[in-house]
Amino acid sequence: MLDGEVPEKVNEVWGIAVPTRNSGRRKWPEALRAMAVERIAAGEGIREIAEEIGANKSLVALWVKNAKGEDTSPAFFEVVPPSAVKPRRQTPAQAVSESSAPTCRITIGDADIAIPSGYPADHLAEIIRAVRAAQ
Numbered sequence: 124m125l126d127g128e129v130p131e132k133v134n135e136v137w138g139i140a141v142p143t144r145n146s147g148r149r150k151w152p153e154a155l156r157a158m159a160v161e162r163i164a165a166g167e168g169i170r171e172i173a174e175e176i177g178a179n180k181s182l183v184a185l186w187v188k189n190a191k192g193e194d195t196s197p198a199f200f201e202v203v204p205p206s207a208v209k210p211r212r213q214t215p216a217q218a219v220s221e222s223s224a225p226t227c228r229i230t231i232g233d234a235d236i237a238i239p240s241g242y243p244a245d246h247l248a249e250i251i252r253a254v255r256a257a258q
Contacts, residue, residue: 136176151178159183160190231255 132143139155159172169187173180226240234254238247 156186160187
């Protein structure tokens with residue numbers, strides 16, 4: 124107190140000490156943020172977690188967003204060559220002429236993705252993630 128620092132209150136959330144300044148602002152420890160993100164990734168809702176720990180739901184959503192941004196590893200997907208894929212019955216509306224046929228086709232479950240040559244790989248990775256998440 125003599126050095127000009129304001130004393131902090133300490134509350135405990137999930138067994139982790141969370142310091143609270145006199146202004147009411149809390150200093151969320153990294154371990155607690157990581158636990159919240161893990162629970163949300165496991166299926167719990169952002170709002171429920173925020174209410175449980177006493178944080179603003181937009182703050183917890185920001186933790187989740189930042190945690191997703193940390194994964195900079197390249198995304199890899201299984202690509203099956205056309206010779207190994209069983210042909211599907213196509214209606215006339217689905218038939219593609221030889222001249223406009225894609226250079227690559229990827230099948231994930233019921234989804235059939237036709238990729239023209241030169242299509243940006245990062246866009247394709249996002250499409251495949253969305254298809255996988257929807258299944």
